[in-house]
């Protein structure tokens with residue numbers, strides 16, 4: 001590689017490293033601004049953004065409501081991460097890691113926080129006894145695929161997506177490394193989905209978690225990564241993505257905290273304001 005870097009003895013933080021996250025990410029934790037978060041009327045207060053990690057939770061809420069759990073009503077507030085709202089003191093109180101999604105559960109006498117998308121999925125699944133089997137081996141299988149997804153998403157987003165799209169310049173080594181890893185993860189899912197209809201057998205929170213990432217790439221995220229990575233090769237993943245694409249709860253969940261859908265969601269009626277085409281169960285890849 002031409003642009004080789006000789007690390008100094010002790011690394012020093014360069015705020016002007018040029019990446020798209022340069023204005024946001026720093027090597028320190030904690031609040032940067034004293035600012036409280038709004039609170040709505042529903043038992044669940046979600047502070048999020050319509051990224052794959054954020055959509056896991058809005059899809060779960062909409063799946064619960066679709067299944068008739070009316071106590072799963074939620075307010076979804078928008079956290080603009082490029083405006084550093086994840087560093088507001090109110091958000092940091094809910095998630096010391098300053099990343100969306102974060103949940104405030106006010107459904108019982110004592111409100112409490114839940115952060116990390118996987119923990120939120122497990123919490124909601126257990127609370128409503130939905131999409132997470134109670135008995136083993138089905139529970140172990142579901143938790144295993146969920147943790148597989150939680151552990152591997154950073155290689156797709158922070159690795160492949162970062163170096164292929166967000167980095168100030170393209171470098172072959174990291175793109176090769178994370179393209180390889182992303183394809184390997186698709187291959188893992190494809191082999192499993194050749195044996196079972198959904199990752200852990202029946203549709204579960206593991207599918208919701210993996211779908212937001214694998215489905216997003218499959219449908220052309222990261223400047224048509226589906227072409228760059230040859231994702232049509234994974235036919236079982238394609239079948240699984242299209243089946244999940246068409247679920248009404250998933251369609252609604254994908255629209256929450258997004259620019260093209262609802263920036264915030266406070267009532268089921270909010271969806272009535274949107275263009276009907278947005279609810280089309282067939283997702284289309286963007287034109288080049």
Ligand SMILES: N[C@@H](CCC(=O)N[C@@H](CS)C(=O)NCC(=O)O)C(=O)O
Nearest residue numbers: 024051053081099100101116117118
């Ligand atoms: N492991 C976390 C990852 C969450 C995450 O990476 N969130 C991103 C958006 S997808 C974020 O808030 N980034 C803001 C930042 O890095 O400052 C989870 O699954 O909840």
